[in-house]
Amino acid sequence: MTFIQLTINCAPEYQEIFLAELAEIGFDTFEEKEEELEAYIASELFQETAVREVVQRYKELTQAKYSYQEIEKENWNEEWEKNYHPIEVEGKCRVRATFHEAKPEFKYEIVIIPKMSFGTGHHATTYNMLSLEMENDFQGKSVLDVGTGTGVLAIMAHKLGATHIEATDVDDWCIENSTENFGLNDMVDVPTHQGVIDEIKLNQGQYNVVLANINKNVLLVEIPSYAKLLPAGGELYLSGFYESDIHDITEKAKEHNLSLDKSVIKDNWAALKLTKY
Numbered sequence: 522m523t524f525i526q527l528t529i530n531c532a533p534e535y536q537e538i539f540l541a542e543l544a545e546i547g548f549d550t551f552e553e554k555e556e557e558l559e560a561y562i563a564s565e566l567f568q569e570t571a572v573r574e575v576v577q578r579y580k581e582l583t584q585a586k587y588s589y590q591e592i593e594k595e596n597w598n599e600e601w602e603k604n605y606h607p608i609e610v611e612g613k614c615r616v617r618a619t620f621h622e623a624k625p626e627f628k629y630e631i632v633i634i635p636k637m638s639f640g641t642g643h644h645a646t647t648y649n650m651l652s653l654e655m656e657n658d659f660q661g662k663s664v665l666d667v668g669t670g671t672g673v674l675a676i677m678a679h680k681l682g683a684t685h686i687e688a689t690d691v692d693d694w695c696i697e698n699s700t701e702n703f704g705l706n707d708m709v710d711v712p713t714h715q716g717v718i719d720e721i722k723l724n725q726g727q728y729n730v731v732l733a734n735i736n737k738n739v740l741l742v743e744i745p746s747y748a749k750l751l752p753a754g755g756e757l758y759l760s761g762f763y764e765s766d767i768h769d770i771t772e773k774a775k776e777h778n779l780s781l782d783k784s785v786i787k788d789n790w791a792a793l794k795l796t797k798y
């Protein structure tokens with residue numbers, strides 16, 4: 522598997538605009554540098570015309586230029602290890618890589634082998650989801666983590682007492698990586714499915730909780746499917762979009778009997794907890 526590393530040269534104040542726009546067209550890992558933004562996407566999902574259109578749209582304002590190159594999985598891993606920093610959430614949870622030292626003072630320690638599955642630009646969304654999970658009761662619950670990536674949110678659900686956990690991702694590498702990480706965190710028998718939600722055979726109404734940290738466009742399409750997987754009283758946790766997108770997401774959720782309980786925001790990224798009625 523190869524990835525596209527896209528570089529957008531622009532002043533720092535415009536990076537947020539490009540980050541949001543690129544997330545909408547499938548880029549899922551970002552690195553903000555001084556005068557450039559780097560963004561990554563699996564090669565088969567890359568569409569240069571979509572990138573050109575975004576850069577063109579903001580050309581007058583930002584004077585931005587872009588370039589890209591294809592990189593191999595191995596190079597990606599090296600880059601990743603250099604740039605990956607632990608995520609610490611509210612002094613209670615620490616997500617670290619196998620190559621970081623342990624810090625036993627954290628109540629929840631999640632250990633992962635970081636590969637491709639989430640990047641610096643998405644730390645805020647993962648952080649928000651972990652924070653929402655820790656505020657809520659997962660004891661004895663059945664949980665589906667859609668777009669599991671490294672498996673981090675599913676692992677948190679396990680640590681919080683969930684007893685049945687399943688995970689999905691469209692990316693074969695994430696399936697491999699999350700399975701590896703479930704093992705590292707003492708989780709056994711976690712059914713892990715590859716594909717989009719409607720292609721996977723799942724039990725409707727059988728999950729107490731669905732977690733999905735993906736992006737606005739995917740969520741708007743898939744919220745109806747998530748709603749079907751939940752019984753009344755079931756909970757949906759969503760992230761991967763900006764605070765300014767909350768209205769669109771909650772309107773779509775309302776059409777499927779999901780009402781908003783709580784939102785958390787960090788660095789303009791949002792995460793929501795909704796309950797099915």
Ligand SMILES: C[S@@+](CC[C@H](N)C(=O)[O-])C[C@H]1O[C@@H](n2cnc3c(N)ncnc32)[C@H](O)[C@@H]1O
Binds near residue numbers: 667691692695734
């Ligand atoms: C922002 S990452 C989140 C990873 C992890 N859940 C977290 O919170 O850190 C989004 C993940 O969703 C996956 N993905 C993208 N579109 C998807 C879809 N339609 N269905 C399932 N997974 C998807 C990507 O491969 C990626 O692993």
